[in-house]
Amino acid sequence: MTVHPLGRSGAAPRRLVVVSAGISQPSSTRLLADRLAEATVAGLTARGLTCEVTVVEVRDLAHDVVNHLLTGFPSQALSASLDAVTNADGVVAVTPIFAASASGLFTSFVDVIDKDALVGTPVLLGATGGTSRHSLAVEHGVRPLFTYLRAHVESTAVFAATDDWGGTGDEVKPLPARIRRAGDELAATMAGRAPALPADPFGDVPSFETLLGNG
Amino acid sequence: MQFGIFTVGDVTTDPTTGSTPDDTERVRSMLTIAEHADQAGLDVVAFGEHHNPPFVPSSPTTMLGYVAGRTTNVVLSTATTLITTNDPVRLAEEYAMLQVIADGRMDLMLGRGNTGPVYPWFGQDIRQGLNLAVENYALLRRLWTEDVVDWEGKFRTPLQGFTSTPRPLDGVAPFVWHGSIRSPEIAEQAAYYGDGFFHNNIFWPMSHTQQMVRFYRQRYEHHGHGRADQAIVGLGGQVFMRKDSQRAWDEFRPYFDRAPVYGHGPSMEDFTRETPLTVGSPQQVIDRYSRFRESVGDFQRQLFLVDHAGLPLKTVLEQIDLLAEEVVPVLRREAESARPAHVPSDPPSHAQRVAAARAGDAGTAPAAGRDGEAVAS
Numbered sequence: 306m307t308v309h310p311l312g313r314s315g316a317a318p319r320r321l322v323v324v325s326a327g328i329s330q331p332s333s334t335r336l337l338a339d340r341l342a343e344a345t346v347a348g349l350t351a352r353g354l355t356c357e358v359t360v361v362e363v364r365d366l367a368h369d370v371v372n373h374l375l376t377g378f379p380s381q382a383l384s385a386s387l388d389a390v391t392n393a394d395g396v397v398a399v400t401p402i403f404a405a406s407a408s409g410l411f412t413s414f415v416d417v418i419d420k421d422a423l424v425g426t427p428v429l430l431g432a433t434g435g436t437s438r439h440s441l442a443v444e445h446g447v448r449p450l451f452t453y454l455r456a457h458v459e460s461t462a463v464f465a466a467t468d469d470w471g472g473t474g475d476e477v478k479p480l481p482a483r484i485r486r487a488g489d490e491l492a493a494t495m496a497g498r499a500p501a502l503p504a505d506p507f508g509d510v511p512s513f514e515t516l517l518g519n520g
Numbered sequence: 521m522q523f524g525i526f527t528v529g530d531v532t533t534d535p536t537t538g539s540t541p542d543d544t545e546r547v548r549s550m551l552t553i554a555e556h557a558d559q560a561g562l563d564v565v566a567f568g569e570h571h572n573p574p575f576v577p578s579s580p581t582t583m584l585g586y587v588a589g590r591t592t593n594v595v596l597s598t599a600t601t602l603i604t605t606n607d608p609v610r611l612a613e614e615y616a617m618l619q620v621i622a623d624g625r626m627d628l629m630l631g632r633g634n635t636g637p638v639y640p641w642f643g644q645d646i647r648q649g650l651n652l653a654v655e656n657y658a659l660l661r662r663l664w665t666e667d668v669v670d671w672e673g674k675f676r677t678p679l680q681g682f683t684s685t686p687r688p689l690d691g692v693a694p695f696v697w698h699g700s701i702r703s704p705e706i707a708e709q710a711a712y713y714g715d716g717f718f719h720n721n722i723f724w725p726m727s728h729t730q731q732m733v734r735f736y737r738q739r740y741e742h743h744g745h746g747r748a749d750q751a752i753v754g755l756g757g758q759v760f761m762r763k764d765s766q767r768a769w770d771e772f773r774p775y776f777d778r779a780p781v782y783g784h785g786p787s788m789e790d791f792t793r794e795t796p797l798t799v800g801s802p803q804q805v806i807d808r809y810s811r812f813r814e815s816v817g818d819f820q821r822q823l824f825l826v827d828h829a830g831l832p833l834k835t836v837l838e839q840i841d842l843l844a845e846e847v848v849p850v851l852r853r854e855a856e857s858a859r860p861a862h863v864p865s866d867p868p869s870h871a872q873r874v875a876a877a878r879a880g881d882a883g884t885a886p887a888a889g890r891d892g893e894a895v896a897s
Contacts, residue, residue, distance in 0.1 A: 368786075375785035378724050380794060507735045510704045513712040513743075516654045 317500045318355040321345055322393040326363040326400045326411035327433070334433045335362070337465045337484075338399040341431050344488020345397065345495075352496040359393075361386045363414045370410070373417045383417070391422040392503050395495040398451070399431035402439045402464075406446035407432070415450050422504075423456040427494040429487055430462035437475075440464040457494060461487040521855040522866050523848040524564025525557055525840065526599035526756070526823040529577035532830035535778045540830075543576045549833045550577065551586060556837050558591035560844035566599035566629065566823060571638050574780070581614040588622035595869075596622055599720070599823065600631025600699045603660070604652040605642035607676060611656075612663035612684040619689045624870025629697035629718050629754075630657060632706075648675070650705050657696075657709065664693035690874045695867055697754060704735055711739030716752035716867055719816075722825055723781065725794050726815050729755065733816040749860070752867045754821035755812060758797045761842045765800040772799050779829035802846035809847075810854045818859045820867045822851070 323342045327334030342358050349356045369383040400411035428451050432443040443462045451458045469480040533540040554565040567580040584596040615628055632649045639646040655673045662669050663684040672678040697716035700706030710717040717736040721729040740751035762768035776788045798808045827836040
């Protein structure tokens with residue numbers, strides 16, 4: 306997990322967390338994730354806001370994610386990344402498409418996020434694949450995950466096929482334009498909200514009189 | 521400070537021999553382990569309660585009643601008694617019976633249970649787990665402290681003019697711990713009543729345990745039972761020892777690698793670094809466990825898991841001997857020398873609770889519980 310402060314100084318910085326689940330290194334999934342993050346930061350900067358970007362490379366946490374699924378508790382490294390996601394003002398989540406859906410590693414990471422951690426959090430989805438024939442997988446394979454978690458999923462999701470990185474992709478709505486539009490959507494949502502307060506699992510415990518039904 | 525063992529009672533194939541005990545053999549091995557712990561001089565033996573294979577101890581008070589008759593010193597307890605899926609009326613009866621049979625040499629630890637199907641098998645809904653724990657325990661306390669109970673709640677049929685028998689020994693209810701790993705609400709429940717709080721941290725990093733215990737201590741003080749550092753805290757632990765550290769690692773690794781819960785997951789190296797599992801010499805166990813008080817403050821009970829994952833009975837008894845002969849005397853000495861005088865050394869015994877109740881009746885007890893019941897400290 307890496308943290309980069311970006312954007313102009315001023316009001317409380319927004320926390321953008323980028324979850325990238327690419328497998329190879331370098332990874333086109335990470336490339337797309339970074340471009341989406343840059344577009345979001347640009348959108349926030351245009352609105353006079355600063356942003357702190359935290360990148361979660363799921364590949365680096367692969368064993369920790371599986372161990373969490375098996376044992377029920379996160380390693381320290383995974384715990385730090387889950388805390389970052391939980392406390393984010395906005396999330397960029399990008400996965401490769403495998404077998405017509407999000408990669409298993411990506412969904413496993415999502416599986417160990419607390420089911421209430423992303424309630425109402427603005428999320429921008431991205432996905433990568435070999436050809437544009439996989440493009441709707443982000444809609445039927447990734448969007449429902451975040452809908453289930455009751456995240457605020459931006460209506461534009463960005464799919465990048467291998468061709469999109471060269472000159473033979475979509476010439477009417479090229480990848481950079483789609484990235485700009487999606488990043489600006491996420492920035493607009495984040496800008497319209499106050500920065501999230503850090504989650505405090507002990508701060509919200511009802512009094513025992515309330516638990517007893519007397520409060 | 522009390523040191524003891526707790527067992528979940530899993531039936532697991534010994535990966536080094538391929539042999540699997542049957543349920544009868546496993547139940548009997550648990551009874552042997554408990555008697556051996558008493559003879560070796562450990563302070564506490566706690567049995568789990570489970571209602572699904574591969575776990576055999578469905579009826580802890582039957583087992584503990586037998587152990588009570590076969591032992592002289594060891595305190596009998598549970599880890600945990602299911603407060604959600606058991607009828608609180610049966611719990612009041614069974615544990616008062618155990619208290620009478622054991623002549624007060626017992627307490628119990630309540631937990632919710634996290635096995636999904638057990639709830640519907642016993643007519644409950646796991647999503648009501650917290651509410652069940654709160655309502656059932658409130659009723660359980662009344663059944664022990666009031667001779668005749670009229671009661672109506674959400675989860676069981678109402679009671680009119682009900683008396684739970686036998687009445688608690690000397691008119692004083694058993695001491696209760698509340699065990700929870702993740703739910704601050706349970707720490708709040710323990711603090712509200714001035715009961716003990718047990719964190720079974722064997723699968724969790726100490727940083728998490730520290731937060732839960734700190735919260736319980738703050739709330740204990742808030743509810744007026746004493747200072748935060750006087751709250752009654754217990755912790756789990758897990759060890760495998762041989763005099764030679766490398767031999768301990770070599771011998772335990774096949775059990776670790778295939779153990780229920782964490783087998784086929786993290787490496788033993790990672791797991792021993794991130795959780796209290798300590799594999800090595802008795803001195804390494806002493807070094808690790810003597811530092812727990814730095815994270816959670818001076819506490820009253822340390823339980824060790826030593827008999828799971830298919831370990832043979834002979835090995836388990838050897839682990840108990842190593843604990844009792846080499847580890848516990850040193851840990852006890854270190855804990856007692858560091859403990860401030862105003863912090864209780866042990867959780868309240870039956871005799872102390874009787875004395876506190878008598879003092880409360882005479883109007884001289886400094887600390888009284890929320891419902892007027894005197895609280896021993």
